[in-house]
Amino acid sequence: MKTLAKTKIEAVLNQLAEKAEVYVPLKQGAISSFGVWSAAVSGENLALESLNTLMSPKSVVLPQTEKMYTFATSGQQAEVKEVCADSGERVIFGARACDTKSLNVLDEVFLTRGYEDAFYKARREKLTVIGRACAQPGPHCFCSSMGVDPLEPAGADVILYDAGEEFGWEPVTERGQALTNQLNEFLGDRELPKPSAAEFRTRVDIEGLPEKLNRMFAHPVWEELAAKCMNCGICTYLCPGCYCFDIQVKTRGQEGYRFRCWDSCMYPEYTQMAGGHNPRQSKHERFRNRFLHKLEFIHERYGTLGCTGCGRCVVMCPNGVNIVSIINRLREVDVDVR
Amino acid sequence: MSELTARVREIAKRLLDNQQVDVVFGWEKGTEPFSSTPVFIRRPEEAERLVFDEFCIHNLSTYLLDYRDGSEKIGIFVKGCDSRGVVRLLEDEQFTRERLYIIGIGCPGMKDPVAHALAASGLDGNQDTAGLSAKCRQCVHPNPVLYDELLGVQQEPHLRGERFAEVKQIEAMSTAERYQFFADIFSRCIRCYACRNICVACNCRRCIFEETRPQWVGRETNLADNMMYHVIRTMHVAGRCVECGECERACPVGIPLMLLNRKLIKDVNQLFGPYEAALSLEEGAKPPLSRYRTDDPDNFL
Numbered sequence: 146m147k148t149l150a151k152t153k154i155e156a157v158l159n160q161l162a163e164k165a166e167v168y169v170p171l172k173q174g175a176i177s178s179f180g181v182w183s184a185a186v187s188g189e190n191l192a193l194e195s196l197n198t199l200m201s202p203k204s205v206v207l208p209q210t211e212k213m214y215t216f217a218t219s220g221q222q223a224e225v226k227e228v229c230a231d232s233g234e235r236v237i238f239g240a241r242a243c244d245t246k247s248l249n250v251l252d253e254v255f256l257t258r259g260y261e262d263a264f265y266k267a268r269r270e271k272l273t274v275i276g277r278a279c280a281q282p283g284p285h286c287f288c289s290s291m292g293v294d295p296l297e298p299a300g301a302d303v304i305l306y307d308a309g310e311e312f313g314w315e316p317v318t319e320r321g322q323a324l325t326n327q328l329n330e331f332l333g334d335r336e337l338p339k340p341s342a343a344e345f346r347t348r349v350d351i352e353g354l355p356e357k358l359n360r361m362f363a364h365p366v367w368e369e370l371a372a373k374c375m376n377c378g379i380c381t382y383l384c385p386g387c388y389c390f391d392i393q394v395k396t397r398g399q400e401g402y403r404f405r406c407w408d409s410c411m412y413p414e415y416t417q418m419a420g421g422h423n424p425r426q427s428k429h430e431r432f433r434n435r436f437l438h439k440l441e442f443i444h445e446r447y448g449t450l451g452c453t454g455c456g457r458c459v460v461m462c463p464n465g466v467n468i469v470s471i472i473n474r475l476r477e478v479d480v481d482v483r
Numbered sequence: 484m485s486e487l488t489a490r491v492r493e494i495a496k497r498l499l500d501n502q503q504v505d506v507v508f509g510w511e512k513g514t515e516p517f518s519s520t521p522v523f524i525r526r527p528e529e530a531e532r533l534v535f536d537e538f539c540i541h542n543l544s545t546y547l548l549d550y551r552d553g554s555e556k557i558g559i560f561v562k563g564c565d566s567r568g569v570v571r572l573l574e575d576e577q578f579t580r581e582r583l584y585i586i587g588i589g590c591p592g593m594k595d596p597v598a599h600a601l602a603a604s605g606l607d608g609n610q611d612t613a614g615l616s617a618k619c620r621q622c623v624h625p626n627p628v629l630y631d632e633l634l635g636v637q638q639e640p641h642l643r644g645e646r647f648a649e650v651k652q653i654e655a656m657s658t659a660e661r662y663q664f665f666a667d668i669f670s671r672c673i674r675c676y677a678c679r680n681i682c683v684a685c686n687c688r689r690c691i692f693e694e695t696r697p698q699w700v701g702r703e704t705n706l707a708d709n710m711m712y713h714v715i716r717t718m719h720v721a722g723r724c725v726e727c728g729e730c731e732r733a734c735p736v737g738i739p740l741m742l743l744n745r746k747l748i749k750d751v752n753q754l755f756g757p758y759e760a761a762l763s764l765e766e767g768a769k770p771p772l773s774r775y776r777t778d779d780p781d782n783f784l
Contacts, residue, residue: 170607172607173671174609174737175608175609175671175736175737176607176608176609176671176735176736176737177606177607177608192607195605195606195607196604196605196606197605197606197607198606198607199606199607199608199735199736200673209673209674209704210702210703210704210705283603283604283605283606284515284603284604284605285600285603285604372521372522372523372546372549373520373521373522373523373546375545375677375680375681376680377675377676377677377679377680377681377733378673378674378675378676378677379675379677379733379735381675382673382674382675382735383735391702393698393701393702393703395701395703404703406702406703406704407674407704409675412676412693413693414693414695417693417695428549456604457606459600460597460600460601460604460606461597461600461601461735462597463541463597463677463681463729463732463733464520464521464541464681465513465518465519465520465521465596466520467513467514467518469514470513470514
């Protein structure tokens with residue numbers, strides 16, 4: 146097995162950063178996120194010993210705000226000046242299985258079923274993911290319940306195994322192998338034990354849940370569950386698998402640009418229609434959409450769940466909305482109660 | 484079970500048994516020792532779910548907005564700041580006093596469930612878990628200002644030191660320093676609108692940030708649009724903020740929103756005061772910026 150001594154991590158990141166934007170888990174004061182590694186970033190801010198970052202790495206492939214194209218108008222005519230699809234090489238270093246699995250969910254949404262999102266594709270095709278086996282889940286983690294193997298980050302090109310002073314380094318795709326060849330001078334070669342299966346404090350049973358939810362759209366339990374939700378966007382924006390965006394425009398004089406930006410099904414404006422009608426008037430309808438989307442609709446369309454059990458929403462909801470408790474309640478209620 | 488929890492359950496049960504109210508707003512325990520969460524009790528037998536402990540930090544008055552178009556009678560447990568939230572809604576004519584049965588609790592100061600969850604979670608972020616929550620360390624009005632029934636004991640303000648000390652630090656900065664300070668804090672805003680949604684003073688039916696025709700504030704997450712959002716949000720609650728600190732508590736990226744609110748509290752007091760928002764319910768009373776007087780100062784125009 147290839148190995149990477151932890152003392153050589155910064156050298157490896159520097160090497161990678163010569164050819165690519167390298168995203169690493171960074172402590173950034175009040176927050177943490179996958180930020181770009183550069184000469185200006187101190188190694189002390191590298192958060193490889195922490196469980197995870199507050200903000201997920203989804204912004205590497207789906208930035209919160211992304212310029213799409215610029216245009217100029219002249220009288221009744223408009224002309225596209227430049228399409229801004231960004232196809233630079235990128236590397237994500239040290240993502241956990243919950244976050245890499247979410248990238249797979251985003252891939253399903255943006256690249257399959259007969260529609261390819263050119264902006265997502267441009268970013269995704271040049272992305273290499275160095276995943277990281279996760280042997281010590283936190284108290285709010287429940288990825289194993291959502292069909293994620295924390296020790297084998299799905300969608301990673303290379304998997305790192307923590308073995309104290311060094312990482313085991315295992316390429317699992319051709320892209321990962323190519324990266325390994327590039328970095329050979331930094332890597333050692335010896336057998337290291339792989340971490341064994343992790344103990345999860347938080348577990349939840351989702352067997353049969355998507356099918357049950359298929360019959361629960363009009364169930365009164367949604368009002369009960371939504372009562373303490375205040376319809377802010379924290380959960381959707383911290384979620385590694387929420388991908389909704391809006392397309393908007395900014396103009397100045399005869400010129401302007403179109404951009405897309407994250408949107409949230411928690412916001413009334415999300416479903417506001419041009420004629421003034423809003424099909425999701427109340428907060429429980431918006432709340433219901435979020436959970437049905439994650440646990441039923443995505444499953445129905447792509448055969449996978451929209452939640453990968455990272456636990457960020459559970460930790461950060463100011464009002465204690467907890468998807469694990471919600472799933473438990475959804476399982477327990479009688480589907481035929483009206 | 485603490486004595487206060489017992490009293491809270493007893494009162495909720497009584498109010499529901501007597502059909503004096505249709506629903507009681509209180510707190511229940513979540514999945515962890517540090518998680519207390521809002522709960523809405525409709526049946527007397529469910530009153531047993533209620534608790535009152537050191538993690539009941541949420542300002543329940545904001546939830547009244549979910550009920551403003553109904554006619555249901557509501558029993559609500561309020562701490563000092565929450566009771567000012569109720570006054571806010573009554574003054575803003577978003578609710579009527581007749582629909583409320585208010586049970587005040589002298590507040591010993593709360594701990595922050597999210598900060599504790601974050602500290603336990605292993606996620607890197609703002610893990611301020613020492614003693615009282617950040618918002619309660621700034622509290623000057625821990626005792627309910629409006630109630631039908633009162634529990635607990637009279638509390639002293641939890642603030643140690645000077646209320647506007649941090650505001651004065653920012654005021655003392657040079658323009659360039661101050662711009663940098665604001666650029667740093669606003670550049671990390673993710674526009675989740677938690678600060679707006681959790682705010683009892685943000686009670687407009689249609690929020691300016693949701694307007695699309697015209698769109699007053701751009702949706703890009705960049706410094707210019709983020710600053711525009713925050714300037715409008717802060718100015719909108721000027722003279723109306725009840726200092727409950729929920730905006731700052733809810734912010735997932737640690738923006739010191741109360742610093743902005745407190746600057747406006749200080750300014751409104753200086754310019755139009757003496758004024759302290761929502762300290763009592765008086766017929767026809769309006770915050771300074773919601774009324775016009777010919778002797779209003781205008782030297783800042």
